[in-house]
Each structure stands twice: as structure tokens, then as C-alpha cells.
Amino acid sequence: MxxxxxxxxxxxxxxxxxxxxxxxxxxxGEGKPExxxxxxKPIPKTTLLTSTSLALGEAxxxxxxxxxxxxYYALDHFLGQLGKFSTDESALKKLIxxxxxxxxxEKEVTSHYDIxxxxxxxxxxxxxxxxxxxxxxxEDTLYQAQVNKVDYILQKLNLKEGMTLLDIGCGWGFLLIExxxxxxxxxxxxTLSHEQHEEFQRRIEAEGLQDLLKVELMDYRDLPxxxxxxxxxxxxxxxxxxxxxxxxxxxxxxxxxxKDGGVFLxxxxxxxxxxxxxxxxxxxxxxxxxxxxxxEMVSCMAEDDFHVMDIENLRLxxxxxxxxxxDNFHKHMEEEKKMFDERFLRMWDLYLNAxxxxxxxxxxDLHQIVATKGINNDYPMVRWY
Numbered sequence: 001m002x003x004x005x006x007x008x009x010x011x012x013x014x015x016x017x018x019x020x021x022x023x024x025x026x027x028x029g030e031g032k033p034e035x036x037x038x039x040x041k042p043i044p045k046t047t048l049l050t051s052t053s054l055a056l057g058e059a060x061x062x063x064x065x066x067x068x069x070x071x072y073y074a075l076d077h078f079l080g081q082l083g084k085f086s087t088d089e090s091a092l093k094k095l096i097x098x099x100x101x102x103x104x105x106e107k108e109v110t111s112h113y114d115i116x117x118x119x120x121x122x123x124x125x126x127x128x129x130x131x132x133x134x135x136x137x138x139e140d141t142l143y144q145a146q147v148n149k150v151d152y153i154l155q156k157l158n159l160k161e162g163m164t165l166l167d168i169g170c171g172w173g174f175l176l177i178e179x180x181x182x183x184x185x186x187x188x189x190x191t192l193s194h195e196q197h198e199e200f201q202r203r204i205e206a207e208g209l210q211d212l213l214k215v216e217l218m219d220y221r222d223l224p225x226x227x228x229x230x231x232x233x234x235x236x237x238x239x240x241x242x243x244x245x246x247x248x249x250x251x252x253x254x255x256x257x258x259k260d261g262g263v264f265l266x267x268x269x270x271x272x273x274x275x276x277x278x279x280x281x282x283x284x285x286x287x288x289x290x291x292x293x294x295x296e297m298v299s300c301m302a303e304d305d306f307h308v309m310d311i312e313n314l315r316l317x318x319x320x321x322x323x324x325x326x327d328n329f330h331k332h333m334e335e336e337k338k339m340f341d342e343r344f345l346r347m348w349d350l351y352l353n354a355x356x357x358x359x360x361x362x363x364x365d366l367h368q369i370v371a372t373k374g375i376n377n378d379y380p381m382v383r384w385y
Contacts, residue, residue: 002026004045011084015077035074038066051092052085057280061347072326072353079354080361087279096276098288100243102219105288109192109241112286117172117195119339123328128172128199131237131267132318132366142324145317150178153234156310156370157263158379159183163231166190166257168220169238173200173213180212188228190218221249224256233258236267239297244274244290248300255304261376264306269318270294270367285351294367306371309379314366315359322356 006019006026016029018036027033041064047055059065067074089096098104117128124130125143133145134152153175159165161184167176170189173196179185191197200215218226220242233254242250254264271291282289298308329336329352336345358364372379 003042005039005042005048008045008048012078012081014081017074017078034077035070036068037074038068040064040066049086050088051279053082053087053278053280054092054283057284057347057350060350061284061343063342063346071349072323072356075354075357076360079357079363082278082358082363089276092279095279095282098243098282100246100288102221105241105243106192106219107287110194116339117199119336122332122335123325125324127174129174130171131321132314133321133324134314134317135320142321142328145321145324146174147178149317150175153236153265153267153368154179154183155384156368157232157234157265159185159232161185164188164229165232165234166223166228166230168223168233168235168254169241170196170200170215171236172196173203173215175234175236176200176213176215177203177207177209180209181207185212185232187213188230189213189215190220190223191215192217192219220253223253226257228257229259230257231259231262233262233264234267235265237269239266239268240289240291241286243288244292244296247292247296248303251297251300251304251306255306255373258373260374261378262373263309263376263379264301264371264373266297266367266369266371268292268297268367270297270365271363272365281351284347291364294365294369297367297369301369301371305374307375308369308371310368310370310383312368314368315362315364318366319356319359322352322359326352326356 003021009019009028013029015034016027016031018033019026019028019039020036021039021042043055043059056065120128120130125146127143127146129146132149133142134149135145136148140148159179163185165179165185165187167187167189170176170191173189176187176189179187189200197215197217204210204213239250258264269291271293274293274296277290301308329349
């Protein structure tokens, strides 16, 4: 009788692959196998049914599952079938639907971004940009793509000297530093990450931009009572952390501190439809992270009289960005081994390559929405950028 795990895997037939278990070989799908998976031990069916993603992800982290050859290639030919994965939402309720309280969200954000600046410096580029780059040409380096991305966003914001700019989830601050240098704006960055706050503060001083920029440890929910108002707001890769129950609140908070006619650019990982998210990613990478659909973000904006001027999909740019990160991650493996154990490194490798594969397969997208608060007839009529 065939092993239950093999029977379970037989539904993933989009691309043929080979499974090796207990010295036996099994072909899944028809034709020449695209990749080979070695299992050191079978995964129980109940585990696969509770969460296929957690079951396979943890087996890989523990070294019980090995991919022969290129990890990205295998994932790219497998993860297009995420719709066939099993998830028992009631069994995973606590993991999938976490608290959206301020205290819990600060804990969730710091668990990812406060791993250590030294670790991120190894595989991000010099700008320390941890979001989708913008590759104008196939020859662009990761660094050039991140500079392009920030330039592109600043152009879309239609900045003028002396304007005020808020960056919600400012990361290590590269966007605001560029905005201050190129457009002479006054900027505020807010983050919940202590490591990012410290590094951004250091960069402001190193660049001599204390008169133009400041960074605060602040929850976006505290913006309305902060007393601040802004001509422009940007948020890059942050709304994915606020949780579905808080999407409207997030947009409300942006509206409350944006001047009438002001421009808001929202850059975020998106999905075609609303879904609760991946159990493995939520457990190990982004606790509480939820990918919004494009339509629910646009719907929330409509409630607050935001007029959408432009929407652009940069999905394949994120695929390429992640492959650059994965490549850098591999190049610095010896240094990373001094920081983390094997299980963590296997987890991170899987995270970067799996995300690259999901973008390539259109499981997730990356959208930039540009909107004005109320009517702004001075916003350029053409996409001059």
C-alpha cells in the first residue's frame, strides 16, 4: 500500500516531480520530473491536512525535507498550486487571527525587524531598503533598483521644496533622506522597530539633516492626536502589518493628518482576493502579517474621499528583488552562520525563495496606489514620471 503522504502529494500535478522516501522513488504528475524532493521521514497526513504549508516548511527547516538542485526553481514549479494546500483554520485560529492591539503589533513588528541591523546589512543593499526595488533595465543592480524605486515614489508624490512628508513605517530611512536631499522637504518617519529607529537617527545625524528630518517610535494609531499635519504621506510595505480589522482605521489615520488636496502613496503587497494568509509565514516570518486585496484598499480609500489617481503593479520587480536578496544571503552564509543556527538559516532561505516564487506565479502582487485627499486639480494630468 502506498504511503499516505505520497497519496496526498499526488494532487500537485501541474509540474511533474520526483519524491524519494525510504529508498523508493515516486513520480508525481506525468512526464520528466522538474525537481526531486528527498524526505528523511514521512509527514503524517493529519499534519499535512492541518496546514500543508507548515508541514512542508517545518520539514525543510528541520532538514527532514531536502530539495535536489535549485531551491527557487523547485518552489517556482510547486507554489503556483497553493490553492491545493490544506489549511484547518479552526485548528490554527490563534496563529492566523492574532490580536491587533498596539502592544501585540509592536511585539510582532519587533520580532521581525529587530533581528539585528548587522544581519540585514549582509544581504540588503547599501540603502538598507527592505521592500520591492524598481528595475528600469535588466542590468540594474539591487542598489540601483532601490534608488530607482525611491526616485519613482518621490516623483509620483509630486513634491515641492518646503513641503511636509510623513513616512508611515519608515524602515531605516532611505526614502526620507533622499526626499530631504533632493526636494528640501521636511519629513517625519515613524516606526515600531527600535533597531530601525536607532539606525535612522544615526543616519540623519551623519547626513547633517537634523533641521529637515526626524524619526519617532510611534504607532500609526497615534497620528491623529499627534498634532502633526502633512502635505504628503507615503507608506511602503507597512499596511501588511496592520491586520484586516484595521485597514479602514489605517486609512482614516492617514486622512486625519493629510491636508486637503494632499497626496498619499501606498505601496503594498497585495492579493487578488481576501484571504487570511499563510500559516508558515505567520508563525515564522511575519507574525500577524496579512496581505490586503487591492480592492479592499481602494474601497477603504473611497470611504475617506481619497481619489485614486494611479495604480501600478510591480509584481515582477519584487520577484527580481527577492532573488537578489536570496543571492546575497547565500554569498554571506559564513557570516550568517556565526549569528544564527542552521534551522534559522534554512527558514530564511526558504522564506526569500518561496516569496520570489509566489510573486512569479501571481499568488501575490505588489501595488502602488496614488490618491489625493479630496479633489486636487493641480496634480499632473499625465504620468510625467
